[in-house]
Amino acid sequence: MSKLLKQKTKSMIEIPFTNVSEISLNPKGSVVTTNSGNKVFSKCAGCKNHPCCAFSDKELNINKFSIPVDLNTNVCSTDAISINKDGSISIESNKCIGCGLCVLRCPLGAIYFENNIASVDSYDTVISNPSKIDELKKEQLLLDIEKAKKTGTVLAVNKSTFDNFYEKFSKASAQFQIADLLVRNLFIQLGCIYGIRRRGDVINRIDGILFKNNETVLNEVELSEDVLESPRAVLDDIAIYKYKFSKNDNKTSGLITLAHLPNSRAELWRVIEDIQKVLHVKIDVVSIGTLLCLVWNRVSLKDSDFHFFDTKKKNRLILEEHKIDTSFIEDGYLSIFETKK
Ligand code: SF4
């Protein structure tokens, strides 16, 4: 393995990129083993459906929504990824906020983090240009990639990946729709049905709508310090949703997605409790960092997992439930995973 890594910048075995038997994912460079036993560093194969760039129709579930939702298929909320004419992809490093979604979605492990920024190697200097492989071979390649044994992980969750994300996200989220799109993309990656309001939609001001079991969850994404506004916004959303879209069932609840969780004495928790007692409307709270940590650990959210977003629980418990190593969580991180005393 170490010999192989050293070869990365030098010439490597030039083989047509077919007959994949194993993909060994690694944050320092994933390695593909072919049926004949050759090993080659993973490079972008220019997949037809580009899972690194776009969600499929099946993942977006557009027809499940009774309200108009945005049709944006972008996996990258900051528009940092583009598809080149030959089918390979390019990433604009200055736009990448290090959410890792594209990294996790590449079945070949061809995208990796370099200094916490997504990078992808061009294949042309290393392996045969996939655009020159005929279509049949390419179809076979995609099937091989899907079936191939995959080991390891391409993304290491640690303090530095977290710090980098929070720093870049706090700047980027001021731009229109980036936060809503990122939260949508994290929930979709977690296996949920989730939509955001369409650009220019002035009737519906719901940030996000999520379906779980027989329940509709309206999500308010609040990144400013003024978190006390968010329960009121959730109640507005529920009222509009029920009135405009004739949803007279009681199975509508609220969710608030925050960058950081306020400390346990904050007014927010009392307001949420009062709303539940008086109006019987349940509002849960989750931090973006918790969602990110679940995504980075390839969790598929079950309906029962939402129980951990109950304000009386700690977001951190869901990480433990999914056996995620939480040893990197230290003092400064408590407001991301649990409320400070
Ligand atoms: S980066 Fe990966 S997922 Fe994206 S087109 Fe290339 S091989 Fe396919």
Ligand code: SF4
């Ligand atoms: S890591 Fe996230 S922000 Fe960066 S290019 Fe990939 S999807 Fe975009």
